[in-house]
Amino acid sequence: MSERRIDIVAEPDHLGVARWYAVASPGLVAGVAGLGPIEPFECGSPLPAAVPPGTLELSLHVEPSWRRRGIGSRLLAAAGAHAAGRRLVAEVAAGSAGESFCVRHGFRRTGAWGHDLLTYCDVHHAWLGELVDVEHPGYRLRHWTGDVYGATSVEQMLRRPSRPGDAVVSAAEADGGLVAYALARREGPRGRRARQYGPAVRAGHRGRRLGLWVNAALIKRVREIDPHVEEIETRTAPDDPAQQALRRHLGFHPLGRSLRYEITLP
């Protein structure tokens, strides 16, 4: 049954993210949908190239007491009308209402991730410092901070001047070129959690512990820059045992699993 008292109100794009609110009288928000550029920094090998043009990440949330009244579907329709012909990607928990919703609306399952969490109070800082201090002849460690808005690759971001922002990159360079990186973004201005992407190491430079190096450097750097950050979340493809082993080595603990669903809109 559709919910007649709900208005869907669009908010203008802000930093590339468009939002729609399901507003219930009197002024109560029952749900929100967002569409934004997909993160181009997800770990992968080789280093991720430009994201397929036009792909958008969908976020959708309906307050529990307002669910199963068609509000999620109305928010999706509003977002979909804005993104005709584009590919949408959504992340949902396995077996959740979100998964049923995606299946109902014709999304296709295209992957899964394992999520891991590192808590700073579990980190042995002297050990971490030693990992960062290990010499890697021929490679140079570099840090960058800033905002990722508009960037479609890490190389592009590193060409911008480093300045305060919500993203931190620790990168290894050889002959001036980027060969490995790990990136973290803080969730919210004073968020206690950061989300990590990578590490990713360019083919031809693997087997030299560069992934461990840049990841250890990133963990250290994030905390130096922002002491409010207490934990780092990251996700890993299930068919990437090397990445999973590296996460365990650094002290990440399994947090859960999520699924990736996609649809190309008509």
Ligand SMILES: CC(C)(COP(=O)(O)OP(=O)(O)OC[C@H]1O[C@@H](n2cnc3c(N)ncnc32)[C@H](O)[C@@H]1OP(=O)(O)O)[C@@H](O)C(=O)NCCC(=O)NCCS
């Ligand atoms: C997923 C979510 C947005 C759905 O919102 P909603 O307003 O309840 O969705 P709708 O009422 O429009 O549901 C449309 C259809 O999705 C399916 N669906 C939604 N919730 C479901 C559930 N709990 N179990 C089974 N099917 C479900 C049904 O087919 C439903 O149609 P029906 O009610 O006629 O059977 C909401 O449950 C939510 O916020 N979940 C947490 C966040 C999340 O998972 N987001 C998904 C990102 S895509």
